Amino acid sequence: MIEFEQIQDILGNAIDVIKKSIEYKNGEWEFKTTPNFSENYVKASEYYEKVSVHSQGLDFPELLFKSKAPNEDDLMHEYRESIYQPITKPDWRRGVNNYNRVFNPQNYAIDGWQNDKNEFENESAEDYFMNNYPKNDSIISYFRSIVKNKKLEDPNAVIALWIENIEAPDTELRQTIGKIFDTEKVVYFEKDYCFILSDEKSIVKYYDKQKEIGFVFYLYDDNTIYRIYQAGSFTDWAFEFEVYYNHGLGYIPVSRLVGVEVDEGLYQSHAYDAIPPLNDVLFDNSTLQASKIAHAYPQKWEFTDDCPNINCDNGWISSYGEDEKEYRSKCSTCGGTGKFNSNPLGVHEIKRLTGLEEGGQTPIPPLGFVSMDTTILQFLRDEISLNTSKSFSFLGVDISMTNAKGSDSALGKIIDREDLFSALLDFSSEIWDLIEFTIDFCGKVRYGVNTFQMPSIKKPTNFAIRNESDLTEEYNNAANLPDAIKATMLTQYTNVRFGSDEQLQTILELKQLIDRLFLMNNETVSSYKTLGAVQIWEIILHTSFDTFMDQKIKDNAKYLETDWKIIKSEMVKMAKDAAPVAIGSTQDILNT
Numbered sequence: 001m002i003e004f005e006q007i008q009d010i011l012g013n014a015i016d017v018i019k020k021s022i023e024y025k026n027g028e029w030e031f032k033t034t035p036n037f038s039e040n041y042v043k044a045s046e047y048y049e050k051v052s053v054h055s056q057g058l059d060f061p062e063l064l065f066k067s068k069a070p071n072e073d074d075l076m077h078e079y080r081e082s083i084y085q086p087i088t089k090p091d092w093r094r095g096v097n098n099y100n101r102v103f104n105p106q107n108y109a110i111d112g113w114q115n116d117k118n119e120f121e122n123e124s125a126e127d128y129f130m131n132n133y134p135k136n137d138s139i140i141s142y143f144r145s146i147v148k149n150k151k152l153e154d155p156n157a158v159i160a161l162w163i164e165n166i167e168a169p170d171t172e173l174r175q176t177i178g179k180i181f182d183t184e185k186v187v188y189f190e191k192d193y194c195f196i197l198s199d200e201k202s203i204v205k206y207y208d209k210q211k212e213i214g215f216v217f218y219l220y221d222d223n224t225i226y227r228i229y230q231a232g233s234f235t236d237w238a239f240e241f242e243v244y245y246n247h248g249l250g251y252i253p254v255s256r257l258v259g260v261e262v263d264e265g266l267y268q269s270h271a272y273d274a275i276p277p278l279n280d281v282l283f284d285n286s287t288l289q290a291s292k293i294a295h296a297y298p299q300k301w302e303f304t305d306d307c308p309n310i311n312c313d314n315g316w317i318s319s320y321g322e323d324e325k326e327y328r329s330k331c332s333t334c335g336g337t338g339k340f341n342s343n344p345l346g347v348h349e350i351k352r353l354t355g356l357e358e359g360g361q362t363p364i365p366p367l368g369f370v371s372m373d374t375t376i377l378q379f380l381r382d383e384i385s386l387n388t389s390k391s392f393s394f395l396g397v398d399i400s401m402t403n404a405k406g407s408d409s410a411l412g413k414i415i416d417r418e419d420l421f422s423a424l425l426d427f428s429s430e431i432w433d434l435i436e437f438t439i440d441f442c443g444k445v446r447y448g449v450n451t452f453q454m455p456s457i458k459k460p461t462n463f464a465i466r467n468e469s470d471l472t473e474e475y476n477n478a479a480n481l482p483d484a485i486k487a488t489m490l491t492q493y494t495n496v497r498f499g500s501d502e503q504l505q506t507i508l509e510l511k512q513l514i515d516r517l518f519l520m521n522n523e524t525v526s527s528y529k530t531l532g533a534v535q536i537w538e539i540i541l542h543t544s545f546d547t548f549m550d551q552k553i554k555d556n557a558k559y560l561e562t563d564w565k566i567i568k569s570e571m572v573k574m575a576k577d578a579a580p581v582a583i584g585s586t587q588d589i590l591n592t
Contacts, residue, residue, distance in 0.1 A: 002193050002221040007241070010195050011217065011228060014187050015237055018215070028201075028213050037187050040266045044156035044183045051269055054278045055096075055153040057086025061282070068283045080286045087285050088278045095274055095392035096152050098420065102428035103144040107460035110140075114453035115443070123173055125443055125452065134164045134175050139442075143435055147180065147257070151431060155259030155267040156183040158194065159434060160220060161441050163245055176442035178434075180257075187217070189265070194220040194254040202229040218244065220254050248449055253441040258430050270427045273394045277387035284387070288380040307334035314338040395423045424463050432459040487512060487519060506560050507549055514568045517542040541575035548574045 014037065021035040034045050053061045060081045069077075101107075116124035129139045136142040150157055162179035165172065181196050188195040195217060202214030214230030225244040232238045247253060259267040311317050312331040315338035319327050330336040436457055443452040491508075512518050517525055517538060525542065528534045541548075548571055552559045559567075 001223045002219070004241075006193075007219060007226065007228070010188060010193070010219070011239060014195065014197075014217070019237075040156075040263065041183075041187070043263075043266055044186075047156070047268055047272070048154045048183045050275055051153045051272065053282070054086075054088040054092040054275065055149070057089035060084045064279055065283065065286070068279075076290070079290060083289050084286065086282075088281050091278060091281070091388055091391060092271075092274070095395070096149065096271060098392070098395055099148055099152065099270075099424065099427060100144060101420075101463040102424060102431060102460055103140060103148075104460065104463065107462050108432070109458040110455050112456040114455070115447050115451065120447065125447060125455070128446070129439060129443075134177050139178075139435065139439065142178075143431060143438075147178075147434065148431060150180050150182075151257040151259065151427075151434075152269050152271050154183050155257045155269050156186065157181060157257050158186050158189065158196070158254050159257060159438060160194065160196070160255075161225070161245075161247060161253035161445060163445070166245065174446050176446045178438035178442065189254070189256070192221060192252070194252055196220070200229075202231065204230050204232065204234040206234045215239075220252050222251050223248055245445075247441070247445050249441055249444060250449075253445075255434060255437055257434065270423070271392070274391040277390040280387040281384050281391070284380050284383045288377065288384070291376055291380065305339070307331060307338050309333040312338065395420050421463050425461075428460055428463070432457065490519070503553075503560065507546070510549075510560075510564055510567055511545050513564055514571050515542050515545055535579075537572070537576040537579040540578050541571060544575065544578065545571065 017035045017037050021031050021033050022029045023032040024030075034042055036042055052058070053064060062081070065077065065080055110130075113124065113126035116126065131137060133139045133142060136145055147159065158181050159178040160181060162177050164175035164177060166174075168174070185197045185199075186194070187197050196219070198216040198218055200216040201212045202216050203210055203212050204214035205211075206213060211234075213234060216230070217228040219226040219228060224246050227242050227244040228239050229242075230238070231240045256265075256267065259269050260272065262268050306312075307315070309317075309331055312334060315331050315334055315336040316328045317331050319329070321327060331338070436454075439457075440452075440454055443454065446452070517528075517534065520528070520542070525534065525539060529536075529539065552567075552570070
């Protein structure tokens with residue numbers, strides 16, 4: 001547990017840095033430069049800024065364009081900024097979508113949930129984390145949609161314990177989540193504490209007015225979360241402390257999102273190799289747009305005369321006031337050009353020749369168009385396509401729209417797949433460790449440190465996405481495999497083929513629980529009957545289960561909500577009641 005004096009030292013160090021880095025702008029204090037909290041903080045902020053150019057696509061990346069063209073004049077730089085479009089944002093999205101494979105339900109499992117009895121019967125851990133999680137309904141959906149993307153763009157960000165209903169009475173269970181704080185908010189992260197700058201603002205006095213501009217921090221240690229907020233006059237830099245929550249976990253409920261470690265405690269994104277080629281795509285696209293004006297359209301030229309206004313002096317008109325001072329204004333005839341014909345679309349003007357000048361008379365026609373070389377345009381388009389293809393090649397995938405199918409040969413596709421799976425393995429292990437860590441601290445704070453029981457998590461090691469056809473073929477070839485494996489394969493097929501049909505999935509789960517002949521085909525059932533290993537009513541249950549279930553659901557639309565043991569007894573009774581009137585051989589029953 002961190003001591004109060006140490007908290008004061010941490011806060012003091014942070015404030016000293018902040019004072020040097022902020023300015024008052026647009027009614028609030030903003031950072032004018034990256035605060036130098038530590039060397040790793042500055043580097044992490046730089047990494048995030050480089051990735052966010054493509055992942056967020058918000059502002060013109062001035063530093064990138066300056067580094068690509070350091071000798072470019074200001075006019076051209078301003079033109080690039082005016083036409084800038086974040087065209088690599090969809091490329092980034094297509095690339096990182098490959099990481100969704102680590103959340104394929106075919107390749108992971110979470111089971112063994114507890115905390116569903118007594119006072120938790122209506123608020124079980126499984127229901128909370130998998131169906132009623134405050135973010136995205138499911139913790140898996142939250143990690144797939146939010147945490148995955150943040151981890152790939154900002155691995156030095158953290159995920160930390162947060163309580164959505166902190167003001168709720170103690171009689172209510174806490175709505176615990178893993179909240180993400182960006183790199184720029186993680187001031188210090190040491191082995192015994194994490195110090196975070198919040199987006200919240202406290203009310204302080206500023207120029208005799210109460211304004212919501214004060215700084216707010218959160219400090220996490222192994223037992224407590226403290227809220228530290230600025231109070232009094234802003235310029236006094238005075239702070240007050242309060243306990244946000246006593247979690248009592250015995251460890252700090254905060255973790256970096258992590259990525260490829262480049263230094264102790266400093267990470268780069270797993271997708272960082274995509275940044276250099278995507279940078280080239282942005283710059284080349286900007287150059288292409290500018291080059292179109294110069295190369296794609298014929299440039300007009302024409303001979304011209306000086307402005308016909310006799311008072312025009314190179315585009316300006318002079319006049320004199322009563323004070324005899326000279327006043328100059330732009331000529332309205334030529335618009336200040338000093339020429340007779342000035343075209344805003346860009347005319348290359350050649351002075352009209354007279355008989356007294358070298359060259360003689362002005363040729364006919366007196367105007368024309370210059371045909372421009374467009375080779376440079378195709379070169380830039382090829383470069384853009386090449387760098388788009390290269391950007392996520394480290395995953396073994398080609399995200400360009402010109403070669404969406406990737407390698408054509410069977411061997412090439414196998415190599416691409418192995419490259420992808422190899423690249424995903426470390427990422428998968430890291431993000432599933434984060435899921436496990438988040439479930440642990442959220443579950444313990446919600447249900448009790450000594451009460452919560454962690455579920456069993458089987459992390460994915462294979463990232464293949466199998467479709468309905470693949471699963472059907474696997475099942476057809478599984479005749480000699482144990483029933484447990486075949487049942488799992490059938491469940492996977494059902495999830496893929498009928499994933500949105502909750503009623504059918506429930507019926508199949510019940511059938512697997514109640515019908516012991518569930519996985520047997522007719523030939524196997526007949527052979528068991530010959531051996532006396534099954535009874536007639538079991539065969540009827542096996543062949544008529546769906547019919548019996550349909551009858552029950554028709555009588556009671558909420559029948560599937562009944563306890564499965566009651567459903568079992570009723571299904572067995574219906575089968576036994578039908579057995580005495582069953583006519584014919586066992587094979588006849590199986591064929592009905």
